[in-house]
Amino acid sequence: MKREVVIGLEIHLQLKTRTKLFCSCSTDYIGATPNTNVCPVCLAVPGTLPVINDLAVDLAVKMGLGLHCDIQDGTRFHRKHYFYADLPKAYQITQYEHAIAQGGYLDIIAEGKKKRVHLDHLHLEEDAGKLVHPTADGRLSGAAYSLVDYNRGGMPLSEIVSRPEMNSPAEALAYIAQIRQLARYLDVSDGEMESGSLRVDVNVSLSNPDGSLGTRVELKNINSLRSIGRALEYEIARQNRVLDEGGELEQETRLWDDAAGVTRSMRSKEGARDYRYYVEMDLAPIDAKPDYVRRIRESLPEMPWDKRDRFVSEYGLSLEESQQITEQREVADYYEEIVKAGAPAAKAANWMRTEVQRILRDDALDITEFPISARRLGELISKVEKKELSNTQAKDVLAAMYGEKLSLEEAMKKCGASGEKMTGGALEAVVEKVFASQPEAVDAIKKGADKKGAKVKFLQGLVMRETRGSADPAEVARTVAELLK
Amino acid sequence: MELLGLSAREIAAGVKAKKFTAEEAVRASIERIKRYDKKYNAIVALCEEEAVASAKRVDEAVARGEEPGALCGVPYVVKDNFCTKGIVTTCCSKMLKGWVPNYDATAVEKMKEAGAVLIGKANMDEFAMGSTTESSIFGATLNPRDRTRVPGGSSGGSAAAVAAGYVPVALGSDTGGSVRQPAAFCGVQGMKPSYGQISRYGIVAYASSLDQVGPLAANVGDLALLMDVLAKGDPNDTTCDAYERPSFTGAAAKASLAGKRVALLTGYDRGSLDAPLSAAIDRAVEICRAEGASIIDVKLPITMEHSVACYYMVALGDASSKLACYDGMRYGHHADGRNLSEMYKKSRMEGFGEEVRKRILVGTCILTRGYYENYFVPAMKVRQLISDEFKNLFEEADMLICPISPALAYKRGLGEKDPVRMYLGDVFTTIANLAGLPSVSLNLGFTAEGLPTNVQLLAPRFGDDGLLCCAAAIERAAGAPHIAELTEDD
Ligand SMILES: [Zn+2]
Numbered sequence: 001m002k003r004e005v006v007i008g009l010e011i012h013l014q015l016k017t018r019t020k021l022f023c024s025c026s027t028d029y030i031g032a033t034p035n036t037n038v039c040p041v042c043l044a045v046p047g048t049l050p051v052i053n054d055l056a057v058d059l060a061v062k063m064g065l066g067l068h069c070d071i072q073d074g075t076r077f078h079r080k081h082y083f084y085a086d087l088p089k090a091y092q093i094t095q096y097e098h099a100i101a102q103g104g105y106l107d108i109i110a111e112g113k114k115k116r117v118h119l120d121h122l123h124l125e126e127d128a129g130k131l132v133h134p135t136a137d138g139r140l141s142g143a144a145y146s147l148v149d150y151n152r153g154g155m156p157l158s159e160i161v162s163r164p165e166m167n168s169p170a171e172a173l174a175y176i177a178q179i180r181q182l183a184r185y186l187d188v189s190d191g192e193m194e195s196g197s198l199r200v201d202v203n204v205s206l207s208n209p210d211g212s213l214g215t216r217v218e219l220k221n222i223n224s225l226r227s228i229g230r231a232l233e234y235e236i237a238r239q240n241r242v243l244d245e246g247g248e249l250e251q252e253t254r255l256w257d258d259a260a261g262v263t264r265s266m267r268s269k270e271g272a273r274d275y276r277y278y279v280e281m282d283l284a285p286i287d288a289k290p291d292y293v294r295r296i297r298e299s300l301p302e303m304p305w306d307k308r309d310r311f312v313s314e315y316g317l318s319l320e321e322s323q324q325i326t327e328q329r330e331v332a333d334y335y336e337e338i339v340k341a342g343a344p345a346a347k348a349a350n351w352m353r354t355e356v357q358r359i360l361r362d363d364a365l366d367i368t369e370f371p372i373s374a375r376r377l378g379e380l381i382s383k384v385e386k387k388e389l390s391n392t393q394a395k396d397v398l399a400a401m402y403g404e405k406l407s408l409e410e411a412m413k414k415c416g417a418s419g420e421k422m423t424g425g426a427l428e429a430v431v432e433k434v435f436a437s438q439p440e441a442v443d444a445i446k447k448g449a450d451k452k453g454a455k456v457k458f459l460q461g462l463v464m465r466e467t468r469g470s471a472d473p474a475e476v477a478r479t480v481a482e483l484l485k
Numbered sequence: 486m487e488l489l490g491l492s493a494r495e496i497a498a499g500v501k502a503k504k505f506t507a508e509e510a511v512r513a514s515i516e517r518i519k520r521y522d523k524k525y526n527a528i529v530a531l532c533e534e535e536a537v538a539s540a541k542r543v544d545e546a547v548a549r550g551e552e553p554g555a556l557c558g559v560p561y562v563v564k565d566n567f568c569t570k571g572i573v574t575t576c577c578s579k580m581l582k583g584w585v586p587n588y589d590a591t592a593v594e595k596m597k598e599a600g601a602v603l604i605g606k607a608n609m610d611e612f613a614m615g616s617t618t619e620s621s622i623f624g625a626t627l628n629p630r631d632r633t634r635v636p637g638g639s640s641g642g643s644a645a646a647v648a649a650g651y652v653p654v655a656l657g658s659d660t661g662g663s664v665r666q667p668a669a670f671c672g673v674q675g676m677k678p679s680y681g682q683i684s685r686y687g688i689v690a691y692a693s694s695l696d697q698v699g700p701l702a703a704n705v706g707d708l709a710l711l712m713d714v715l716a717k718g719d720p721n722d723t724t725c726d727a728y729e730r731p732s733f734t735g736a737a738a739k740a741s742l743a744g745k746r747v748a749l750l751t752g753y754d755r756g757s758l759d760a761p762l763s764a765a766i767d768r769a770v771e772i773c774r775a776e777g778a779s780i781i782d783v784k785l786p787i788t789m790e791h792s793v794a795c796y797y798m799v800a801l802g803d804a805s806s807k808l809a810c811y812d813g814m815r816y817g818h819h820a821d822g823r824n825l826s827e828m829y830k831k832s833r834m835e836g837f838g839e840e841v842r843k844r845i846l847v848g849t850c851i852l853t854r855g856y857y858e859n860y861f862v863p864a865m866k867v868r869q870l871i872s873d874e875f876k877n878l879f880e881e882a883d884m885l886i887c888p889i890s891p892a893l894a895y896k897r898g899l900g901e902k903d904p905v906r907m908y909l910g911d912v913f914t915t916i917a918n919l920a921g922l923p924s925v926s927l928n929l930g931f932t933a934e935g936l937p938t939n940v941q942l943l944a945p946r947f948g949d950d951g952l953l954c955c956a957a958a959i960e961r962a963a964g965a966p967h968i969a970e971l972t973e974d975d
Contacts, residue, residue: 045586045815046576046690047567047688049724051722051723083809278802278852281693283723283724284724
């Protein structure tokens with residue numbers, strides 16, 4: 001019996017603001033000495049009050065608009081109560097029933113198919129601090145005490161909650177990648193999982209035979225896209241196995257153990273926990289009047305999927321090529337500059353995906369750090385198109401431009417690729433040189449031992465290589481034949 | 486120079502005119518506290534050194550010819566739930582015993598900017614929860630008008646300090662009448678401004694949507710003066726509006742009732758009031774009529790029926806939330822436990838007194854699923870209805886007259902014997918907090934036994950200036966209260 005996989009995702013994006021959500025503490029906490037990015041407000045010192053960071057609201061609205069949500073005017077924050085050492089107020093300020101962005105959807109492409117995933121909402125909330133357990137393995141069990149670092153407390157997060165509409169790990173991964181790409185396009189978040197600025201909680205269940213939703217299991221603590229894929233595969237298999245054996249699934253939260261490759265039960269009956277949500281009266285409702293929303297909407301850049309589709313229609317790229325080039329907004333911009341500089345679109349795409357990407361990958365560079373301007377690269381590629389340079393020559397020139405920081409002209413000179421064709425006496429000199437290095441072959445040909453002409457072809461090839469492709473093959477053949485006489 | 490009994494305006498003017506120094510004013514205040522407060526217990530922390538040093542700075546500024554502030558050299562006290570930089574702030578609770586904040590509440594900062602000198606911290610009910618100032622860990626404050634009676638609460642220490650003539654002005658906080666009721670019991674003038682008029686930043690919260698800083702003084706003119714100093718927008722408190730305030734002293738100086746439409750609250754059992762309080766209402770109405778106001782009778786059926794229940798729902802739900810941060814982790818009372826949860830329980834159990842624990846418990850219940858939907862959500866709806874009832878009322882009236890408390894100052898110990906009666910005593914005061922309205926407790930003289938009588942005046946939201954204008958006119962006719970005669974013997 002085939003059960004359908006049903007996956008819903010909650011993604012926490014850390015918003016790119018300079019200060020925290022409710023105070024003016026710096027958000028630059030990675031690597032900071034514990035408890036240095038804190039103030040009376042984020043430590044909940046008696047008498048202090050939260051003040052909303054307007055930029056965080058702007059970013060949340062931006063992201064909400066990118067996700068086609070309805071932006072709500074006058075939404076409020078709630079207090080979500082629980083006692084824990086990393087939560088100074090003993091409540092987290094979050095948006096509960098009045099999220100700033102409601103509904104919305106995201107189109108994804110997974111396994112070659114387009115799919116629309118609907119969202120429940122996007123809301124704003126503050127992060128909690130971090131507990132550090134001074135045992136060898138960093139775990140709480142066995143520790144005589146724990147340390148609290150409140151630097152992360154109050155960091156601005158937006159939580160994006162999808163409907164349970166993804167039906168495979170591949171779809172879930174495509175969804176996350178698409179969210180991350182959008183966040184980066186809009187400059188709303190770094191979207192980096194390693195540093196925790198993108199965190200994912202996964203809800204997964206298997207549908208019952210009658211089509212109704214099965215028992216839902218939440219997976220937490222997954223720190224990379226790869227782990228999410230593995231955790232989902234594992235959990236789906238586990239649930240299938242339990243059901244196949246006639247067992248029942250428990251509604252619970254499970255932690256992903258990346259080293260062991262398994263999920264483990266964390267606590268059950270999560271649903272029974274009562275957070276006692278209560279309206280945050282210290283904060284006025286958020287103003288998001290139509291005028292303000294319109295201004296933010298007008299400030300939005302071209303969406304990544306629009307860019308991707310436009311590159312297909314405007315530049316004739318394949319969907320896959322376009323997807324690769326538009327993955328990062330700056331790469332896409334760079335590509336368009338190359339084309340504007342005169343390089344043919346298809347060839348430019350090829351160069352971006354091979355030569356440029358290789359250098360960036362090898363030297364771990366960001367496109368913004370790539371020292372060769374798009375205009376120069378465009379000129380280089382158009383020289384290939386005009387047959388002033390062979391492909392091989394052009395790659396050498398690029399290497400010289402990058403490695404030795406030469407200008408296009410200098411690099412061409414350096415590689416002996418002045419752009420002029422090698423003919424006449426110059427070509428003859430090269431042929432003589434090749435002949436001198438291959439006396440046996442020349443001898444054999446002159447003795448008439450080269451019945452199939454293989455040795456002549458071999459010499460011609462050497463000449464072509466020596467001229468770095470700047471000679472006309474027909475002329476090379478002619479000159480070789482002549483000088484062999 | 487006899488400084489006792491001078492108003493804040495008179496002291497500021499005297500210091501400015503160099504008739505006496507700020508230091509003299511401050512020392513007079515401290516001397517009186519030292520002499521009498523062993524008996525009355527209105528002050529829980531006296532900051533003599535800091536006060537004298539500040540007073541000297543004020544005098545130096547005056548000597549240099551700098552423009553001194555509106556309260557230059559005026560000694561004052563604040564309720565112990567205002568954060569004061571470098572000075573203990575305990576909310577009169579074991580939970581915060583010995584805690585010294587590293588910042589000043591915005592209100593304290595504004596007072597400092599205006600040249601006022603902080604003399605000390607005033608006694609209060611623990612975490613502002615109570616109507617008698619008997620639940621303080623520092624012991625009860627006695628009413629300067631009659632030591633067998635309570636000074637009211639929870640700003641009882643602040644009201645008593647003004648009545649006792651320690652200081653001409655004091656600050657309190659009013660969540661459900663905690664400035665106005667003690668002002669009434671002690672025979673001084675007290676005000677709860679409109680919600681959003683004065684910054685709450687640095688006031689240890691009781692209930693976010695009800696709390697408001699309130700001035701106490703011996704006369705309406707000083708209330709207005711404090712309003713001018715305190716009522717300003719604050720970027721640290723987003724519920725404190727940044728709009729341009731009118732001149733409150735200007736409004737009070739007008740002191741006029743001519744042409745005003747005054748509403749008299751009816752529809753409750755006037756006979757249930759202590760007779761002198763009922764008489765005070767009649768007197769106030771008479772004055773209004775004589776000063777050229779027209780009087781209409783009004784009823785507030787929803788408000789009178791539901792305000793107390795609604796108030797306790799909102800206040801206790803919020804209090805349980807705001808007091809959750811006292812977990813023994815970062816400040817305040819800490820008890821060791823075998824694990825996190827035990828540490829929380831022991832710290833909170835030991836740190837909070839009984840009344841506070843009771844209110845947190847009820848508040849937690851109110852916010853719990855099920856109760857929230859059945860009790861809290863309806864209470865919020867009722868709150869809206871109360872606001873609406875006032876909105877309608879103030880379409881036909883400029884001011885409302887009603888009692889503050891149904892009873893004269895209680896005998897000590899009532900809170901223990903009859904807590905429900907004590908809670909019901911809040912029926913007339915809580916309405917201003919629920920609807921966010923400005924309200925003044927105005928003294929209307931004293932009974933034959935010397936107990937203060939009074940009325941409550943209410944006005945539309947942000948009609949604080951109009952309210953002070955009317956209050957000043959009534960005060961002019963009725964006379965401002967004099968400070969109490971204190972005794973050192975038992
Ligand atoms: Zn902070």
